[in-house]
Amino acid sequence: MRVNKPAQLTKLRKELVAAEKKHAKKIMVCCGPGCLANGAARIVEELHKVLKKKRIKGFKVEALKETGCHGFCQQGPMVVIEPKGTFYTHVKPKDVEKIVDMSIRKDETIKRLLYDDPSNGHKIERYHDIPFYARQQRIALRNLGQIDQYKIEEYIVVGGYKALAKALTKMRPEDIVAEVTTSGLRGRGGAGFAAGRKWSTCAKAEDTPHYVICNGDEGDPGAFMDRSIMEGDPHSVLEGMVIAAFAVGAHEGYIYVREEYPLAVENLKLAIQQATEYGFLGENILGSGFDFTLKVSRGGGAFVCGESSALMKSIAGEVGEPRAKYVRSVLKGYLDKPTVLNNVESYANVPVIIDKGGKWFAGIGTKKSTGTKAFSLVGKVRNTGLIEVPMGTTLREIIYEIGGGILDDRPFKAVQTGGPSGGCLPEDKLDLPVDFDTLTEAYSMMGSGGMIVMDDQTCVVDVAKYFLAFLVEESCGKCVPCREGLFQLHGLVQKICDGQGSEEDLEKMEKLSDVIMAASLCGLGKSGPNPFISTLRYFRDEYLVHIRDKKCPAKVCRELIRFDIIDEMCDGCMACLPACAFDAITGKKKKVHVIDQDKCTKCGACKVVCTRDAIEVL
Amino acid sequence: MSKLPEIFGRYPQTPQSLIAVLQDIQKEFNFLPCDALKQTAEYLSVPMSKVFSVSTFYNAFSLNPKGDRVIRVCMGTTCHIRGAGQILEQLETRLNIKSGETTPDLKFTVEVVNCVGACAMAPVVIVNEKYYGSVKVTATKKLLKGG
Numbered sequence: 001m002r003v004n005k006p007a008q009l010t011k012l013r014k015e016l017v018a019a020e021k022k023h024a025k026k027i028m029v030c031c032g033p034g035c036l037a038n039g040a041a042r043i044v045e046e047l048h049k050v051l052k053k054k055r056i057k058g059f060k061v062e063a064l065k066e067t068g069c070h071g072f073c074q075q076g077p078m079v080v081i082e083p084k085g086t087f088y089t090h091v092k093p094k095d096v097e098k099i100v101d102m103s104i105r106k107d108e109t110i111k112r113l114l115y116d117d118p119s120n121g122h123k124i125e126r127y128h129d130i131p132f133y134a135r136q137q138r139i140a141l142r143n144l145g146q147i148d149q150y151k152i153e154e155y156i157v158v159g160g161y162k163a164l165a166k167a168l169t170k171m172r173p174e175d176i177v178a179e180v181t182t183s184g185l186r187g188r189g190g191a192g193f194a195a196g197r198k199w200s201t202c203a204k205a206e207d208t209p210h211y212v213i214c215n216g217d218e219g220d221p222g223a224f225m226d227r228s229i230m231e232g233d234p235h236s237v238l239e240g241m242v243i244a245a246f247a248v249g250a251h252e253g254y255i256y257v258r259e260e261y262p263l264a265v266e267n268l269k270l271a272i273q274q275a276t277e278y279g280f281l282g283e284n285i286l287g288s289g290f291d292f293t294l295k296v297s298r299g300g301g302a303f304v305c306g307e308s309s310a311l312m313k314s315i316a317g318e319v320g321e322p323r324a325k326y327v328r329s330v331l332k333g334y335l336d337k338p339t340v341l342n343n344v345e346s347y348a349n350v351p352v353i354i355d356k357g358g359k360w361f362a363g364i365g366t367k368k369s370t371g372t373k374a375f376s377l378v379g380k381v382r383n384t385g386l387i388e389v390p391m392g393t394t395l396r397e398i399i400y401e402i403g404g405g406i407l408d409d410r411p412f413k414a415v416q417t418g419g420p421s422g423g424c425l426p427e428d429k430l431d432l433p434v435d436f437d438t439l440t441e442a443y444s445m446m447g448s449g450g451m452i453v454m455d456d457q458t459c460v461v462d463v464a465k466y467f468l469a470f471l472v473e474e475s476c477g478k479c480v481p482c483r484e485g486l487f488q489l490h491g492l493v494q495k496i497c498d499g500q501g502s503e504e505d506l507e508k509m510e511k512l513s514d515v516i517m518a519a520s521l522c523g524l525g526k527s528g529p530n531p532f533i534s535t536l537r538y539f540r541d542e543y544l545v546h547i548r549d550k551k552c553p554a555k556v557c558r559e560l561i562r563f564d565i566i567d568e569m570c571d572g573c574m575a576c577l578p579a580c581a582f583d584a585i586t587g588k589k590k591k592v593h594v595i596d597q598d599k600c601t602k603c604g605a606c607k608v609v610c611t612r613d614a615i616e617v618l
Numbered sequence: 619m620s621k622l623p624e625i626f627g628r629y630p631q632t633p634q635s636l637i638a639v640l641q642d643i644q645k646e647f648n649f650l651p652c653d654a655l656k657q658t659a660e661y662l663s664v665p666m667s668k669v670f671s672v673s674t675f676y677n678a679f680s681l682n683p684k685g686d687r688v689i690r691v692c693m694g695t696t697c698h699i700r701g702a703g704q705i706l707e708q709l710e711t712r713l714n715i716k717s718g719e720t721t722p723d724l725k726f727t728v729e730v731v732n733c734v735g736a737c738a739m740a741p742v743v744i745v746n747e748k749y750y751g752s753v754k755v756t757a758t759k760k761l762l763k764g765g
Binding site for chain 1: 632633634635636637638640641664668671672675676677678679693694695696697698699700701704707708711712731732733734735736737738739740742749750751754755756758759
């Protein structure tokens with residue numbers, strides 16, 4: 001059906017809400033990336049089967065919903081039963097029948113499947129009461145886990161496209177730009193450029209046509225919030241883009257999605273098709289006379305294509321090499337025409353800003369960083385997952401209150417923010433408020449919002465090496481400082497990890513970093529040395545131990561450690577023999593085993609299988 | 619090569635369709651056969667040099683055939699600190715190939731992917747399209763056998 005006027009949309013929403021209310025109960029299965037990896041699709045399949053078999057009175061199959069990422073990935077696969085918000089964790093296909101019998105047919109809760117609060121061992125029934133959720137405020141992630149990711153009707157029920165109707169019929173393009181400017185929204189892709197300023201420059205640009213592009217490349221390792229939004233709530237991105245297009249006078253747009261996210265591509269294409277059928281995209285949107293078409297463009301698996309000028313080249317079917325930005329892409333972007341490019345999370349915020357007003361949005365967060373920010377909280381933290389908090393929340397609150405502290409109660413070492421362009425912050429920075437400027441001042445950055453927590457078993461020198469290796473591989477090679485500089489920097493860090501480094505190397509690396517940052521063409525090179533610089537700044541001692549003592553305190557760097565068997569602990573069970581892919585362990589049954597140090601690659605497989613803790617790392 | 623006209627038909631005949639067309643060819647054949655590249659260049663009126671530079675620039679494309687089972691080890695930061703490197707090393711040793719290579723019998727290809735966005739389940743290994751989360755370094759034998 002096509003919606004031709006805002007009044008028709010309001011009527012449709014009322015009907016859909018009324019139909020929705022008829023369901024006494026709803027089953028929501030989280031089908032986010034994490035839960036899918038843990039078998040959520042099987043749960044959905046099983047639910048369909050059991051519900052069909054049992055035919056429960058008053059329960060219709062439409063009330064079974066496959067939602068986007070609920071956020072608490074550590075606990076997946078998750079099943080939520082509304083309206084109570086009963087939250088079942090680690091659900092297995094064999095639990096499905098019981099869930100249907102107990103919680104759908106009757107109104108009973110299965111205690112075994114509830115979330116265990118690790119702080120007191122109590123079971124928590126409703127997800128709102130779990131500390132992980134209780135401290136969050138969700139704007140960009142507002143619909144994730146709440147609506148079926150495949151149905152536009154679900155989006156309309158929660159108020160979807162209401163903001164679009166308001167923007168197209170009650171506002172002029174300049175009013176929209178003004179509202180976004182008032183909101184103080186800054187680009188959520190990481191650089192934090194004011195969205196209002198970007199939009200207003202593009203709107204005023206004389207050259208035509210104008211384009212609107214969504215950056216869904218999200219190449220930062222450790223970040224997956226954009227993926228979750230594109231998969232779980234694609235319409236909020238679409239709605240934000242149409243509003244942007246109307247504001248800047250664009251009639252054509254692209255969503256660039258990285259190659260590694262096939263489900264996001266599928267869901268976005270489906271959403272575009274649905275939105276076009278309903279008249280929220282295409283010609284004469286909502287009867288306003290405004291036209292806008294949107295296409296999904298798949299990336300080819302190149303990290304540098306997250307950079308705006310490279311991304312636009314890639315959409316045009318070319319090699320994704322960045323250009324020097326003497327002229328900003330708002331004036332000369334895609335096909336050299338004025339282009340507004342924002343990331344997924346930025347667009348997802350736009351409908352809420354238009355709906356509730358820029359002032360409301362500006363009231364959240366800090367003065368210079370308004371609103372909320374989504375983070376993927378991962379690494380050695382107890383509660384990993386997707387979170388959204390007001391800007392200005394401290395790292396400590398995020399890691400200890402929402403994240404539940406460090407895994408296995410080990411000591412905290414560092415938190416890495418901002419991906420390969422960011423840095424590692426030590427414990428004394430934990431009370432810093434998380435916003436664009438504070439993180440940059442602390443020599444890290446917001447980046448796309450990956451937050452990787454590290455404990456004492458993580459070697460920061462190794463982490464710096466990891467990021468440099470990543471960047472060496474992903475550098476497009478167009479400019480020399482980035483291509484050659486990062487390569488040399490990586491080689492020097494490798495030297496330190498191998499126990500061959502000297503203190504002069506550190507000086508050399510600092511100088512080299514300065515050159516790379518000053519002379520590189522695009523953001524990849526300009527911020528490439530950041531992981532090295534920040535780890536050196538905050539963990540210089542660890543570098544020095546590697547250099548002077550030839551030791552790796554975290555016992556990670558291969559050349560500086562060895563695996564050995566503690567004779568008294570080994571009972572000769574032979575479990576470690578087949579685990580070693582390198583035939584480095586020999587031994588007979590009930591006799592103490594021996595590791596051949598020449599063959600051992602220090603992979604640690606033997607340590608994983610040993611049940612007696614007989615393998616030590618020296 | 620008989621599939622090519624159908625793939626070409628899905629996109630407008632402009633140079634801008636190049637990456638999309640190559641992606642479909644890669645999906646169809648599991649790599650980019652030389653003939654297909656030539657025909658693409660001709661169809662889209664793009665010089666062969668450009669088709670070649672695009673096919674070698676992006677990680678998604680391969681000029682060599684891939685194995686029946688493509689094993690991709692995620693090397694995102696979280697996977698890295700949770701031991702993905704060791705898993706990769708085990709796979710490389712057991713198959714006697716380096717990452718990016720295919721076994722001579724065309725059964726296995728091992729690749730590295732820089733983050734698939736399933737960080738909460740780190741380390742992650744993907745065999746063809748199937749995700750395996752929280753993979754232990756000792757699980758490689760099982761992965762090669764078929765999970």
